Amino acid sequence: xxxxxxxxxxxxxxxxxxxxxxxxxxxxxxxxxxxxxxxxxxxxxxxxxxxxxxxxxxxxxxxxxxxxxxxxxxxxxxxxxxxxxxxxxxxxxxxxxxxxxxxxxxxxxxxxxxxxxxxxxxxxxxxxxxxxxxxxxxxxxxxxxxxxxxxxxxxxxxxxxxxxxxxxxxxxxxxxxxxxxxxxxxxxxxxxxxxxxxxxxxxxxxxxxxxxxxxxxxxxxxxxxxxxxxxxxxxxxxxxxxxxxxxxxxxxxxxxxxxxxxxxxxxxxxxxxxxxxxxxxxxxxxxxxxxxxxxxxxxxxxxxxxxxxxxxxxxxxxxxxxxxxxxxxxxxxxxxxxxxxxxxxxxxxxxxxxxxxxxxxxxxxxxxxxxxxxxxxxxxxxxxxxxxxxxx
Amino acid sequence: xxxxxxxxxxxxxxxxxxxxxxxxxxxxxxxxxxxxxxxxxxxxxxxxxxxxxxxxxxxxxxxxxxxxxxxxxxxxxxxxxxxxxxxxxxxxxxxxxxxxxxxxxxxxxxxxxxxxxxxxxxxxxxxxxxxxxxxxxxxxxxxxxxxxxxxxxxxxxxxxxxxxxxxxxxxxxxxxxxxxxxxxxxxxxxxxxxxxxxxxxxxxxxxxxxxxxxxxxxxxxxxxxxxxxxxxxxxxxxxxxxxxxxxxxxxxxxxxxxxxxxxxxxxxxxxxxxxxxxxxxxxxxxxxxxxxxxxxxxxxxxxxxxxxxxxxxxxxxxxxxxxxxxxxxxxxxxxxxxxxxxxxxxxxxxxxxxx
Numbered sequence: 015x016x017x018x019x020x021x022x023x024x025x026x027x028x029x030x031x032x033x034x035x036x037x038x039x040x041x042x043x044x045x046x047x048x049x050x051x052x053x054x055x056x057x058x059x060x061x062x063x064x065x066x067x068x069x070x071x072x073x074x075x076x077x078x079x080x081x082x083x084x085x086x087x088x089x090x091x092x093x094x095x096x097x098x099x100x101x102x103x104x105x106x107x108x109x110x111x112x113x114x115x116x117x118x119x120x121x122x123x124x125x126x127x128x129x130x131x132x133x134x135x136x137x138x139x140x141x142x143x144x145x146x147x148x149x150x151x152x153x154x155x156x157x158x159x160x161x162x163x164x165x166x167x168x169x170x171x172x173x174x175x176x177x178x179x180x181x182x183x184x185x186x187x188x189x190x191x192x193x194x195x196x197x198x199x200x201x202x203x204x205x206x207x208x209x210x211x212x213x214x215x216x217x218x219x220x221x222x223x224x225x226x227x228x229x230x231x232x233x234x235x236x237x238x239x240x241x242x243x244x245x246x247x248x249x250x251x252x253x254x255x256x257x258x259x260x261x262x263x264x265x266x267x268x269x270x271x272x273x274x275x276x277x278x279x280x281x282x283x284x285x286x287x288x289x290x291x292x293x294x295x296x297x298x299x300x301x302x303x304x305x306x307x308x309x310x311x312x313x314x315x316x317x318x319x320x321x322x323x324x325x326x327x328x329x330x331x332x333x334x335x336x337x338x339x340x341x342x343x344x345x346x347x348x349x350x351x352x353x354x355x356x357x358x359x360x361x362x363x364x365x366x367x368x369x370x371x372x373x374x375x376x377x378x379x380x381x382x383x384x385x386x387x388x389x390x391x392x393x394x395x396x397x398x399x400x401x402x403x404x405x406x
Numbered sequence: 407x408x409x410x411x412x413x414x415x416x417x418x419x420x421x422x423x424x425x426x427x428x429x430x431x432x433x434x435x436x437x438x439x440x441x442x443x444x445x446x447x448x449x450x451x452x453x454x455x456x457x458x459x460x461x462x463x464x465x466x467x468x469x470x471x472x473x474x475x476x477x478x479x480x481x482x483x484x485x486x487x488x489x490x491x492x493x494x495x496x497x498x499x500x501x502x503x504x505x506x507x508x509x510x511x512x513x514x515x516x517x518x519x520x521x522x523x524x525x526x527x528x529x530x531x532x533x534x535x536x537x538x539x540x541x542x543x544x545x546x547x548x549x550x551x552x553x554x555x556x557x558x559x560x561x562x563x564x565x566x567x568x569x570x571x572x573x574x575x576x577x578x579x580x581x582x583x584x585x586x587x588x589x590x591x592x593x594x595x596x597x598x599x600x601x602x603x604x605x606x607x608x609x610x611x612x613x614x615x616x617x618x619x620x621x622x623x624x625x626x627x628x629x630x631x632x633x634x635x636x637x638x639x640x641x642x643x644x645x646x647x648x649x650x651x652x653x654x655x656x657x658x659x660x661x662x663x664x665x666x667x668x669x670x671x672x673x674x675x676x677x678x679x680x681x682x683x684x685x686x687x688x689x690x691x692x693x694x695x696x697x698x699x700x701x702x703x704x705x706x707x708x709x710x711x712x713x714x715x716x717x718x719x720x721x722x723x724x725x726x727x728x729x730x731x732x733x734x735x736x737x738x739x740x741x742x743x744x745x746x747x748x749x750x751x752x753x754x755x756x757x758x759x760x761x
Binding site: 047048085086090091092094095096097099100102103115116119120123124127141145146147186187405 | 443444445447448449452500571572573575579581648651652653654656659663701702715716
């Protein structure tokens with residue numbers, strides 16, 4: 015008899031979960047707990063958990079404690095679809111998916127077809143949202159082209175860079191995105207010229223041929239827009255500097271972090287856009303406080319700025335739920351789309367019915383000088399990048 | 407060759423194998439359906455897809471004895487056919503602007519896409535096979551691997567037609583189990599029908615005794631080519647259905663990972679047995695699933711028992727080594743599942759030996 019009751023109890027539990035019981039608010043993480051994506055997903059998810067704990071401590075959301083369910087995508091697309099279904103069946107009101115568009119999309123598509131909101135932890139492709147998943151999908155980070163555009167405009171205005179060289183690693187969409195943003199911005203900068211461009215592949219052991227072409231220029235360019243990411247970035251940067259090219263190097267956020275700097279000793283004249291500083295010098299003291307909280311929760315400092323979008327994600331979603339007074343998808347999406355320069359710890363965030371991503375954002379500029387990174391400035395591009403230019 | 411009456415009796419004597427295998431697949435489907443759990447349902451869909459891939463692989467590898475590392479390339483061809491033919495024209499225009507106009511406007515149901523994927527893969531299997539099937543042994547294996555790498559590079563770089571390495575999304579997602587079940591059963595029956603056909607017999611003869619087979623008038627490259635095309639078609643259809651199961655395709659989905667998973671399932675099951683191909687998938691997939699549940703943690707009384715993450719992959723490797731240690735020819739060796747009859751020596755999957 016006891017067993018029958020247990021089975022009944024279990025089945026009611028399952029049944030109610032499947033229909034999204036309104037008494038609970040559940041955040042479902044269909045993210046990578048194993049495999050290489052874990053390195054990207056875990057810190058952002060930890061940051062999201064910190065925001066969830068804060069909200070729960072302050073009395074919860076709509077008077078309810080936020081619950082969390084997890085499923086491991088194992089950095090595998092087919093597993094990602096399953097993980098999405100798992101958290102949805104466990105009653106998730108929002109499905110949080112992997113950082114990368116390619117790996118997060120299967121779970122996000124699952125959420126979309128179940129009529130639920132999906133949030134990419136830190137994807138920076140325009141496809142991570144309406145364009146590549148559907149009208150209920152969002153990304154918590156900033157589009158990669160904004161990074162390229164930010165660096166180009168900032169270097170032009172603040173560093174008086176006039177001649178630019180574009181070096182693209184064609185490995186990922188993210189890299190191409192940075193250079194797309196740079197390409198969009200450059201023609202808008204009066205008398206700035208592109209003195210040359212080249213491509214390489216992340217896995218290339220040597221970029222000697224590309225370096226020879228840069229050295230062959232009549233004058234060293236003021237700035238090199240380097241659109242690449244880890245792990246190939248380190249080798250490319252090292253080779254550029256070893257060849258005696260001292261131009262300023264502009265990057266995307268993908269090279270943020272000090273973990274690799276020992277490989278290129280005394281690196282200088284090197285600039286990276288970040289959403290918040292992990293180096294303890296963020297102009298906003300609350301970011302530094304967050305870093306301390308993160309260290310307390312996980313035992314280590316954030317290793318890159320990609321930790322922060324997880325926090326922003328829960329922050330904006332919870333605000334939208336609070337305003338809508340429900341976790342019902344259409345109402346929450348409508349509230350999210352009303353957000354215009356909504357303040358967050360890591361800069362203002364805007365969502366529209368056209369774009370569930372940031373096409374303009376405040377970036378802190380981190381300069382690495384003699385191997386020491388630190389915030390030197392902040393910059394917001396003068397106008398948002400039009401969606402038409404992002405869709406190229 | 408065997409006279410007509412005798413061949414029919416071969417079919418009758420061996421039909422129990424695909425029937426038993428189909429019943430096993432139906433049993434899996436019913437368990438998934440009865441459980442009502444959507445993640446489990448998706449897991450079983452995955453298992454059926456793997457059955458299709460491994461059975462497709464078996465048609466060539468099992469019958470010819472030539473190990474192919476390249477069959478997942480056909481799945482890739484089929485998967486992209488699904489993307490080309492089922493995504494809404496507007497979305498195709500954005501992600502794959504280089505498609506010819508007629509293909510751009512095409513929007514067909516999933517089953518037609520699977521058939522088209524199979525046909526497209528079969529066509530390329532014919533083209534590649536015409537060259538590759540003249541090789542044998544390790545040279546043939548390496549050449550099939552080169553074919554995989556070639557297809558992968560083309561699909562990873564042909565920006566306007568395959569969207570290069572980006573995910574192609576918008577393929578209608580099919581989450582019901584039954585189409586996959588039907589496809590897996592069809593694959594099993596196709597493999598069975600081929601292996602008892604005269605071409606299948608000829609190829610197995612060539613596998614076991616190439617010199618004698620050639621002396622008996624078997625054109626070995628041609629016999630291999632037929633198997634290659636049929637298995638390519640099955641892989642292509644499987645690849646298209648795989649695309650429908652997760653809703654997107656990328657070239658690296660159909661690359662080394664899937665190649666080695668399917669090959670190891672075939673090897674563990676028993677390379678020259680259709681039952682081995684199916685059982686290899688069912689046993690290994692069940693094991694993977696059980697280990698994943700253990701990784702996620704199960705409640706025993708008041709305590710939760712959970713394996714550390716990543717144990718699944720290690721345990722799977724250990725189990726595979728153990729199976730191959732004790733059964734070097736795989737779980738089934740070269741036997742097939744049959745009804746227990748009085749004729750114990752019958753080897754229905756090897757009709758060449760019983761005739």
